[in-house]
Amino acid sequence: MKIVAIVGSNRKQSINKKLVELLKERYLEKVEIEILPIEGLPMYNQDDELTPAEVVIHVKKIVAASDGVLIATPEYNHAIPAFLKNALDWFSRVDKVMMKKPVMIVGATPGVLGTVRAQVNLRQILAAMGALTLPGNEVFINAVHEKVDEAGKLTHEPTLGFLDTVMNNFIDWVEKTKHL
Ligand code: FNR
Numbered sequence: 311m312k313i314v315a316i317v318g319s320n321r322k323q324s325i326n327k328k329l330v331e332l333l334k335e336r337y338l339e340k341v342e343i344e345i346l347p348i349e350g351l352p353m354y355n356q357d358d359e360l361t362p363a364e365v366v367i368h369v370k371k372i373v374a375a376s377d378g379v380l381i382a383t384p385e386y387n388h389a390i391p392a393f394l395k396n397a398l399d400w401f402s403r404v405d406k407v408m409m410k411k412p413v414m415i416v417g418a419t420p421g422v423l424g425t426v427r428a429q430v431n432l433r434q435i436l437a438a439m440g441a442l443t444l445p446g447n448e449v450f451i452n453a454v455h456e457k458v459d460e461a462g463k464l465t466h467e468p469t470l471g472f473l474d475t476v477m478n479n480f481i482d483w484v485e486k487t488k489h490l
Pocket of ligand 1: 325327
C-alpha cells in the first residue's frame with residue numbers, strides 16, 4: 311500500500327515532519343510512506359492551472375498514483391498553514407487528484423489544543439475537494455515538546471499506541487474505499 315505524506319510545515323526542524331518520519335519507520339512493514347515534495351510548488355494561480363509548471367504535474371502524478379494520503383499539519387492562526395492550503399488548491403483542480411482519495415490526518419503542536427482548529431478547517435477543505443477523510447480517529451498531539459526525546463522523536467507511549475490504532479483503522483479505510 312502506497313501512502314503519500316503531506317507535511318503542512320516547510321521549516322527544517324518541523325515536529326510534524328519528524329512525526330511523519332517516525333510513522334514511516336514504525337509502519338514500514340504495513341505501508342510504504344513517501345513524503346511529497348511540495349516545497350517547490352509555486353503559488354496557485356487559476357491563470358496557470360491548465361498549463362502548470364512541471365513540478366505541479368510531477369507532484370500531482372505522485373498523489374494520483376497513491377492509495378491514500380497522510381497529512382501531518384501544524385496549526386497557524388487557528389487554521390492550516392498557507393503552505394499546505396496552496397498544495398491542496400493545486401490538487402483540487404483540473405484532474406482533481408484528491409477526489410475519492412482516502413486521507414488520514416495527524417497534527418502536533420506545543421500548544422494545548424493539539425491542532426484541533428486546524429484539523430476542523432482541514433476536514434472542511436478535504437470535503438470540498440471530494441476526499442474521503444477517515445471519520446473520527448482524530449490525532450491531536452498537544453504539548454508535543456513534553457512527548458519527544460532530544461532528537462524530536464515521539465516517545466510518548468499512550469500517543470504511540472493511539473497512532474497504532476488509527477493507522478490500522480486507516481489501512482482498513484483505504485481497503486474499504488478502494489472500489490468507490
Ligand atoms: C503558530 N503556532 C500555533 N500553535 C497552535 O497550537 N495554534 C495556533 O494557532 C498557532 N499559530 C501559529 C502561527 C504561526 C505563524 C506560527 C509560526 C506558529 C505554533 C506552532 O504550533 C509551532 O510553531 C509548531 O512547532 C509548528 O509546527 P512545525 O513547524 O514544528 O511542524
